[in-house]
Amino acid sequence: MINKNQIYLYVSWLASIIATLGSLYFSEIRGFIPCEFCWYQRILMYPLVLILGIGTFQNDFSVKKFVLPMALIGWFISFYHYLLQKVPGLAEIKPCANGVPCSAQYINWFGFITIPFLALMAFSIIIVLMFLLKKPSESMSK
Numbered sequence: 001m002i003n004k005n006q007i008y009l010y011v012s013w014l015a016s017i018i019a020t021l022g023s024l025y026f027s028e029i030r031g032f033i034p035c036e037f038c039w040y041q042r043i044l045m046y047p048l049v050l051i052l053g054i055g056t057f058q059n060d061f062s063v064k065k066f067v068l069p070m071a072l073i074g075w076f077i078s079f080y081h082y083l084l085q086k087v088p089g090l091a092e093i094k095p096c097a098n099g100v101p102c103s104a105q106y107i108n109w110f111g112f113i114t115i116p117f118l119a120l121m122a123f124s125i126i127i128v129l130m131f132l133l134k135k136p137s138e139s140m141s142k
Helices: 004-029 036-058 061-086 115-132 136-140
Strands: none
Touching: 004 036, 004 061, 004 115, 036 061, 036 115, 061 115
C-alpha cells in the first residue's frame, strides 16, 4: 500500500525532473545562455533528481536531510534572482562580469513568469513536500 511519504517523495522527484528538463530545454533547444545565478540554481537542482530518485525507489525517507538544505539554498538563490529581474534598480547592485546579465528575462509569461520564477516554484514544491515528509515511525503512529 502506498503511503503519503511515498507520494511526497515521488512528487518531489517529479518536480526536480521537470525543472531539470525545463532548464535543459531553455539552454539546449531554445539556445538561451544561462547567467551566473542560473548556473547556481542548476548546481543545486540537478543532483536532486538523483537523490530523490534513489529515495523514491528505495523508500528511503532519510533523503530529506540532504534534499532540504539544497532546496532551501536553491530557493533563496531563485528568489534573489527573480528580484533582480523584477525590482527596478536592484540589478545594478551586482552586474555580471561577463556573459548574460542576471537581470535579463528570456521569457516573461503573463508578466511575471520568468525562468527564475519557474525554478523558485520547483524548489518551493520540493521544500513543502520535504517538510510534510515524516519519519516512518511518525507516520505509522497517526
